[in-house]
Structures are given as structure tokens and as C-alpha cells.
Amino acid sequence: MAGSSVIVMGVCACGKSTIGEHLAKKLGRKFIDGDDLHPRANIQKMSSGEPLNDDDRSPWLERIRDAAYSLENKNEHGIIVCSALKKKYRDQIREGNENVTFVFLDGDMDLIMERMRMRRGHFMKENMVKSQFEALERPDGEPQTLVISIDGTIEDVVERAAQELTASQEVA
Template sequence: MGKCIIVMGVSGSGKSTVGKGIADVLGAKFIDGDDLHPRSNIDKMAAGIPLSDDDRAPWLQRINDAAYSLGRKNEHGVIVCSALKKRYRDTLRLGNNNLIFVFLDGEFELIRQRVDQRGGHFMKGSLLRSQFEALERPDCELDVVTIPIDMPLERVIHAAVRDLRSQLSNATLEVVS
């Protein structure tokens, strides 16, 4: 069965960049969960309005469906999704026994600096505090590897791939050279 890696964390933690790096190393399909948001969510975030659980429900279902599709097609993939709350992660797990999460863990100030430096993203820096307030750390969830992001990007990607391989030692993920 195909494996699906969900790269999670608050906005600005590097999910898209790290997720693409992991996908490249593993030769897996890359899906940016931001591309699966309904138009109404994008418009809300662009206006600086935090999303509610009701707003997130159709988005999480789309990501759940993408993970399911990967498994059914026996493909490996990396999907980027904030997955801030345990119930969001549980929604993604529903009907998908092929998931593993990578939690990109960083301090507020480091991530605030990153958010302030990036441009062209619909998620506004003013919403970062609400992301940290919503975050339910996945410390006791067995299908989550936690990667600190206070190191160079290549080291973050290397650490994630190393820990994924360790977690999935019996899986068929192979490195593409």
C-alpha cells in the first residue's frame, strides 16, 4: 500500500519547502494542501480572518480524500497540511491507515520572522498568533515524527527523511538518487 506523509505545523514553519524536499528525496508525489482550500477559505485568510473549524472541515476532507487516493493507487506522497489540532489529524486518519505525520516544530519568534519575510502568500502574519493558540502538539501520537526547524533547510529535510525511514523501516519507501 502507498504511504502518505503529512507535513504539518503552523504557517511559516516551512511545510511546503520541507515537504517538497522530502518528496524529492523519496521520489514521492507532492501535494500542497493550500491548493485544496476552498475559495472562501483563501479569501478569509487573505482578509486576515482566522478560519473556523467549520471552514476547515471541507478542506480536511479534501486532504483525507487525497491521502486515500494515494493509498488506493499504491503511490507514495507528501501532503502539506497545518493539521494543528488532534481532531484535524484524526479526520485525516479516518479510513487512511497509510499515514505518517512530520511535525515541523519551531518557536514563535523564529516563525514570525519567516512569515514577515515571505511575500505572495494568502496567510497573513497577523494570523500567526492564532495558529500557535490553536496548535495541539502531537507529543503522544505514535504516527508523528517531530523535527525542529532551527537549523538549515537541508538539515531539516535530512532529519525528516532519516526519522521517516526509522519510523517506516518495514515500509517500501526508497530513496531516489
């Protein structure tokens, strides 16, 4: 059996890194925070409060795709955190990878704004939340994609995601 990747996706402050890390521990998988794969120019742009455009994201998405490819070809299993807001971004990650599942952490803007206000020391700013929701193309109905509500505690969300992933992989 080849390796696999789970891409934990969604808008800023939906809990991607936290849920991804907990999910990796629960399932015994490698954890890769996609934020660590951003080129320097992207980090500087976001730090100054500017949202990224598609040209900015392209080399980052290539790095995400390559990380998934590496896991698959080394027969490893990993959780990769990446916003993957648009279908074309998810398609770019899927390209050349056979065992990629997306987990969309789904929450409304009010909940995201509440969580955003509680964050400290993160490069994303509150004013970027709106641009994230505007860019989001919900992955409803896309193959190998699970939609997980972020309502509840971290433990609740991790448990729901783990159960859905396990069920989807048993069927696959």
C-alpha cells in the same frame, strides 16, 4: 504493499511547503500542497486577514483525507502539506486511512515570526501567527507522528525528516 502518505504539518511559516517539496524529491514521492485543496471561500477569508474556524476547515480536511486515501489505494506514496493544528483534524485525516504518518515541523513563535517577516506574496498575514499557535495542539506522543525541529537550513531539516521517516518505516 499499499501506498502511504506523509502529512507535513505545523503552524504558518514553519516551512511546510518548502520542506514538503524537498522531502518529496529526496524520497521520490508525489507532492501535494494542501493549500491547493482549500475551497475558494477559505482562500478569500484568509486573504482578508481572517483566520479559519473549524467549520471552514472541515471540507478542506476532507479533501486532504481523500488525497491520502487515493494515494494509499493507488499504491502510491506522497507528501501532503497540511497545517493539521488540532488533534481532531489529524484524526479526521487518519479516518479510513491506514498508512498516514505526520511530520510536525516544530519551531517557537520567535523563529516563526522571523520567517513570516521574510515572506512575500503569501496569503497568510503576520497577525494570524498568534491564532495558529493558540489553535496548535502539539502532536507529541500521537501514533505515527514524528516531531522535527526546524532549526537550521532547509537541507538540515529535510535530512532529519528523511532519516526519521526512513527509520520509522523500517520499524513499522
